[in-house]
Amino acid sequence: MNLKMKIKKDLKNEINNEKKGGKDLRILNYYDLKEGEKMKVLLIPDVNGELWTKFKKHGPNLKLPGAGSVNCAYTSSGDNCPACQKGFDLLNEFNDTGDKAYKEEAKRWFARDYTIVSVIVLESPIEVNESEDHNQVKIMYLPYAMENMIKETVSEGQIDQDDIPFTPLVIKKTKNAGGWASYENSYFAREKIEEEDMEVFDDMVVEQYDYSDLDIIPPAASSEDVAKWLEKAEEVDEKAKNGESTGGGSTDSGSAKTKENPLDRINKKKEKAPESEPEEQEEDDASQEEEAQEEEAKPESKPQNSALKDRLKKLRK
């Protein structure tokens, strides 16, 4: 036997990230705001001076937790992307038949766009997630409407790009006509903060991220990677459509085991522990508006009561 038993992943880091019900506490939980509430942040670049980074993932639009996700091969590697192709094929079916079901199905297989920015929270009516390292720099999944607002503000010359990190950005949660959470009324504050105001952060952990090496961004995928994912995802989707459970359940009822697997043999003297497949959690989905909507049903967060807020009160004067 020639087993390779070395564990490559940084397991401790991974476990830390999974703590608190799989929530990644580096991520800004602005979606916990209630309707009408505002959070004031500063947009700051990453270590390489990038204001944001973008990627596309196939999977989240399926809305099947068991289906996982994969980076788009075309966007991340310039390869042909089988998942994009599946979407286009379905769109062609729609064009040929006029059957809208094909169009809806196409949407499910196309990639979802993500834009990530880094922020420092200046003021918040809700408790902001705090990661174990207490880094004040949070990662924010930027809603589409806010990205557009930022682009317009810059392209119309209302804000010079050098002033962005010193101009508070007010995240305002509202509801759109469809009743979904919306951030389209977010805006830049008129008053800039001075560079010396940033001194309040001097004795805090303020570490900028590096988007070129951020584990939240899925690794670049090849055509083969996507094809592999697609095969699995189609299986999961098929099962879901047939009304079967897709969750990483801990029961093995119904799923008849045809033969004894090695683990069974290893455990044969022990009481067999329930198997649990890791359920891929799409934390980042929480940033999406529909998920944000669901978040609202959760118990209300208590108001932030940290020293930071007190210091920032001074800052606001």
Ligand SMILES: [Zn+2]
């Ligand atoms: Zn793709």
